[in-house]
Amino acid sequence: xxxxxxxxxxxxxxxxxxxxxxxxxxxxxxxxxxxxxxxxxxxxxxxxxxxxxxxxxxxxxxxxxxxxxxxxxxxxxxxxxxxxxxxxxxxxxxxxxxxxxxxxx
Numbered sequence: 770x771x772x773x774x775x776x777x778x779x780x781x782x783x784x785x786x787x788x789x790x791x792x793x794x795x796x797x798x799x800x801x802x803x804x805x806x807x808x809x810x811x812x813x814x815x816x817x818x819x820x821x822x823x824x825x826x827x828x829x830x831x832x833x834x835x836x837x838x839x840x841x842x843x844x845x846x847x848x849x850x851x852x853x854x855x856x857x858x859x860x861x862x863x864x865x866x867x868x869x870x871x872x873x874x
Contacts, residue, residue: 782835
């Protein structure tokens with residue numbers, strides 16, 4: 770794949786993952802008070818650590834998706850992409866259940 774096309778693909782993966790993060794952030798602003806009033810375990814990391822961890826995790830997801838996409842077309846690649854998309858969908862469902870339905874369990 771040409772370098773320009775590879776760069777455009779990486780930018781697309783970046784945009785998709787950052788859009789997902791932005792949508793999550795904007796749709797969950799109203800539940801911050803609920804979350805802060807939960808009885809949280811003593812081992813929960815301080816809130817300041819969540820930002821860098823989530824950014825790092827999203828950057829690694831971008832890289833993983835990009836690397837899978839760049840593999841030669843094969844059944845294994847398609848299966849990997851399917852699992853990658855499934856993982857993203859399950860993360861979205863978990864976030865909805867936990868935050869929107871206010872169901873920590």
